[in-house]
Amino acid sequence: MNWVLLIIAGLFEVGFASCLGKAKESTGSTANLWYAGFFVCLAISMYLLVKATQTLPIGTAYAVWTGIGAVGTALVGIFVFKDPADFWRVFFIATLIGSIIGLKAVSH
Template identity: 60%
Template sequence: MAWIYLIVAGLFEIGFTSCLKLSNNFTNIKWSTAFFFCIITSFLLLNKAIQEIPIGTGYAVWTGIGAVGTVVMGILLFKEPSDFWRIFFIFTLIASIIGLKLVSK
């Protein structure tokens, strides 16, 4: 169950980074509120996950999910560049996250 909490926490991390961009420097109340909801939920779920998963592994996976998801959201929603090296290193990050999951007890 801890891994499910961690994955959902990572998804909320993607949510809070996307909402941060959409909040327009916290001038848009709707996206600012969504940002605070997502960040609080993400940290609560991360905290719950690291009760069973080693903190280093949990934090690395949480950050990795957030980083990969935020890059993908940036490409899809905000028209950020998607050149070869950017995609290559995203896949390297995904491989690292999978590796951490495989070697964690």
């Protein structure tokens, strides 16, 4: 169950990073809504991370949480913000995914 919470926390990390990207592109009340989304996603992500670390090792949980956030944010950047998707960028995203799976596999 705590792995599920950790994965959801990582997805909310993608949410708060994406909200920052959208807020940067916006002005006025629209930007304020994106900042509100940032704070909501941040609070949920942190809460779920704390819950997950009650039974998972902190080092593993934090690495997986940031890994999900990094991969997810990079993919959102590519598909939503039109960041470049060259070979090396995709290669290193794949190595991050492999590392996340490896940490899950070796954790008790």
